[in-house]
Amino acid sequence: MTTSSTTVATDVCMSLQDVTISYGSFEAVKNVYMDLPRGRVTAFIGPSGCGKTTVLRALNRMNDLIPGCTLKGRVIFDQHDLYDKRVDPVEVRRRIGMVFQKPNPFPKSIYENIAFGARINGYRGDMDELVERSLRKAAVWDECKDKLQESGFSLSGGQQQRLCIARAIATEPEVILMDEPCSALDPISTLKIEETMHELKRSYTIIIVTHNMQQAVRVADMTAFFNAEAVEGGSGKVGYLVEFNNTENIFNSPSQQSTLDYVSGRFG
Amino acid sequence: MTVTLPPPSSQFQERRTLLYQPGLKRNRFNRICNAIAATFALIAILPLFLVLFYVLIQGGRLISPRLFTELPPAPGLSGGGIGNAILGTILVTVIATAISVPVGVGGGVYLAEYSSRGWFAQFVRFGNDVLAGVPSIISGVFIYGLIVATRFFFDQSYSAMAGGIALAVLMLPTVIKTTDEGLKLVPQELRWGAYGVGASRFVTITRITLPAALTPIATGVVLAIARAAGETAPLIFTALFSPFWPEGVFNPIATMSVLIYNFAIMPYEAQNELAWAASFVLVILILAANLLARWISHLTKA
Amino acid sequence: MRSPSTIDAFTLRRRPPAEKLTDIGFRQLTLVLAGSVAVILLAIFLTVFQGAHEAIATFGLRFLTSSSWNPVNSQYGAFVAIYGTLVTSILSLLIAVPLGLGTAIFITEDLIPRRLREVIGLMVELLAAIPSVVLGLWAIFVMEPAIRPALSLLHRTLGWMPFFSTEPQGPGTAPAVLILVVMVLPIITAISRDALNQVPVELRQGAYGVGTTRWGAIFNVILPAAVSAITGGVMLALGRAMGETMAVTMIIGNSLNFSFSLLAPGNTISSMLANQFGEADGIQVSALMYAALILMVLTFIVNVMAQWIVRRLSLRY
16 A cells, blocks of 8 residues: 655644445445645545545545445544544534535525524524625525525526535535535536635635546645555455645656556546 | 635534534434334334234134135024135136236336327326225225116126126226336337337237336236235125125125125124134235235346 | 348248238227226216216205215215214324324334334335225224223313213224224325435435434425425325225214214214115115215315325426
8 A cells, every 4th residue: 555645744634544444345445544634625536436435425424324334444533533433423514514426405495505504503693694605605696695585406506516515614614525516517617616615725624526637736735546456356446545645746746657647647 | 706704613602522412402302203203113013913913813713624615604603614705705806807907908008108108198197096096985886886786797786797897997007007117117228129120019019028027017916916805895785795605707706805894793703703714814815915026026126 | 142032031021911900909909998097987987976966966065064864764964974084084194194204214214224124114015905804803803992991081081072072882983093094004104205215315415414413304304305295195195094995884883973072983985885885775875876976076186186296296306
């Protein structure tokens, strides 16, 4: 296992220590060590099936919802191992928000989509103000301001995804996980969401899974490259972390040959 | 666009520890709801156990060869069996199946293969759902008015045939629906493949698509037969009842379900016991049919 | 150059007329069979309407409000039966909906291992397969004697309310309601379970992603997303409860007299039909057909509403 360790000297937000995630008896991703820096955008890239989404979903215990999914190793956040038996996954998800691959607004009004999360998180301030602020931060306020009481489904795909980003930031999490947030969107919506990310990284730690290498270059400070290899005797492939470094280093002077092959488009 | 960001967590309650706190309101609420849902699930399956328990105990102890070979006793006498009712249930169900399966499969073929989106197909589907919702007793009233009261068959009023037709009316919507939906599951490529070698529509449907949809259709038909075998309301004034062995399809006939109804409300213990015994036979048959249907549908999934 | 023999080998290259006729004939046959549904529906309506004609002409709309059912002087009114049909079906749903919905949630959420959930689902489905008449038998000999002390207690403590004003003496509306609960519970559970399973998994993840608890997600996101399908299922169950005959007939007591008390014997349209049709003649048959017509119209309305609600849902997702 090769893991580059030229970690920049910043505050560590989350730390993965020898994380192995399995679906049933099948290991999806294996022996991941990484320190995710606070206040930065980190991108996970790699070919399909390399386990990058699985790792992302492990960071706020979303994998709990998948039957048979288990994790070995430790994920440290705020001095706790998130997989400690005493940890409440609900509390974890309140502090580590998530934006999903497909826009998934709730079957409620736009306003309620935002207010719902804040309310269950015990928000006591001015709700109208929070809704507006969240929608503004997600760069979707102009499209929504005249129809806050309409269903979230009335928006276009790109607008729905920004609504979901607004929903995530309305609860003021410390970390936002984004699972290929632009894969279902057109280029213009993608650009808008990337602008939103630039805006957000001032106050949040963002971790994003992307298939799009240009997107990683555009938005990420740090990039982790995952790959998958066939295991002897096994039927599937198992993912592993190849290299984790500054985005610039990953794309310009990677230390591993497979990283170079991938970022230069030779495979994947 | 510049947005001034307030310090994080300003208006939220103070960040708590990540650890699970059982005393939190939301966690208490969660546990209460879990308990309520579990209790409801228990209550929901309780009747099955109670009914099965009593049917197996009360009916099971009466099982003997005599039960299947003898006629019910006259009121006041004891002993006897339900042989005629078992035969009758089989006969009436066979009549109902013989009518409803060809008609239902044919209708389902039309809906799925010839006109899946036409107005007529939509109308038939709507009508089929309405027919499925018609109470079973209405089917009995209908056949009474149409066949029994008019002495339609050879001047006979109540008859096994009338009972079978009443059951067929109840089975038809299920058969049509399962055929329609079973055929829709057949991949379009299979039909194109058949047309591609020059097969006619008729050959494609009878040789390719219908066999491909056989399992879902068979599952639905078995379930429909099981339901029909236990139906009582459509039979009480069409097939009526008979204390004798079946005398052909144009005479009144005993069935297990009507026997249970008649004998349950009689003030004689022998009759009550035969009602339990008939329930035992009927329930075993129907549960077996349900498990058979489940097994058939599992065959395709494997 | 083709050799003539290869052509001869395919004798059907030119479709013979018989094959074309089979094709057309088969299509026409299936068309007729599909149309039989419409014919049967129309025939049911016409037969019942024609049978009811005499009673409609004689009693008119008074039939709906009159509670005298007297074969001796040929006066018929179906109010007791209509009231009983509505009361038993609505009360049974009030009990069965929370039970069925709770069960459906219990077997769709990950509260217990998948295997156990499937077993519970199977058992509820098997409950639906038990014939009505067997449940009626069980109700007469097992359930009613077992619950009678509880009903007596209700009468003693709440007897001042008209609904519990009579001493329970065996068959009655309350036991009929309970057996109806047993009969509609599987329908409600099965439809609710399917509706909950159809809620997109992304929506569920979204709810958990903002940090809801399981029941927060259920009440705020999952149930609202499934509500139209569940409502449709509840309406279907209502239709089934209104038309349910055997078990109710065997346990409701078939009283022709009106009583507010749920502990007293009552009647429903379908149990009146089951009870009297065989021995009726003359205008009594017609009056029963009139009652059957009312039952048909009631269930028709309920079923069409159920379909309409379900169809509206399929447009949204």
